[in-house]
Amino acid sequence: MASIPPPPGAWLHPDAEVRRSAIAGSGLFARAPIPAGTVVARFGGRLVTDAELRELFAEAADRPDRPYIDTIAVTESTHLVLPPRGERSIGYGNHGCDPTLWWDGPYTLVARRAIPEGDELTSDYATSTWDSGFVMPCSCGAPIECRGTVTGDDWRRPELWARYGDHWTPALLARIAAARR
Numbered sequence: 001m002a003s004i005p006p007p008p009g010a011w012l013h014p015d016a017e018v019r020r021s022a023i024a025g026s027g028l029f030a031r032a033p034i035p036a037g038t039v040v041a042r043f044g045g046r047l048v049t050d051a052e053l054r055e056l057f058a059e060a061a062d063r064p065d066r067p068y069i070d071t072i073a074v075t076e077s078t079h080l081v082l083p084p085r086g087e088r089s090i091g092y093g094n095h096g097c098d099p100t101l102w103w104d105g106p107y108t109l110v111a112r113r114a115i116p117e118g119d120e121l122t123s124d125y126a127t128s129t130w131d132s133g134f135v136m137p138c139s140c141g142a143p144i145e146c147r148g149t150v151t152g153d154d155w156r157r158p159e160l161w162a163r164y165g166d167h168w169t170p171a172l173l174a175r176i177a178a179a180r181r
């Protein structure tokens with residue numbers, strides 16, 4: 001899996017744009033209807049190992065501007081480090097507990113259902129993170145599905161396995177397969 005190289009830059013569907021979001025700060029929104037299955041975002045950047053990532057975090061913590069480092073876990077021991085946010089509106093995608101997007105492979109988010117114009121483009125962070133230290137209050141507004149708190153251990157929830165099927169990052173699919181054994 002680690003052998004699939006990431007694209008160098010991020011790509012975002014032209015019908016997606018950044019607007020102010022009720023969920024958090026800014027978010028991505030559909031400015032036209034997007035059919036189910038459409039590729040909406042492709043992440044790019046560079047792959048690093050666990051050790052390299054720890055170094056990057058340590059360097060960032062030492063800098064006066066404390067830059068935010070955005071990463072996606074690709075395999076158990078490789079991470080995609082995304083380019084800085086200013087260079088890519090793709091980084092504004094918020095979490096949703098009933099998301100409009102889900103994963104198709106390690107770098108691609110596709111429309112989970114037909115998305116009407118004006119809907120926010122969200123993914124469930126459970127499907128791309130396993131950092132046990134990650135805890136985030138959620139006010140995504142999904143009436144039934146909202147978990148209230150999103151954590152790095154949410155991937156362990158069987159109801160999410162059922163809901164998302166194969167639409168997790170490959171690293172999490174491998175973890176889930178192992179957990180089910």
Ligand SMILES: [Zn+2]
Nearest residue numbers: 097138140146
């Ligand atoms: Zn929620």
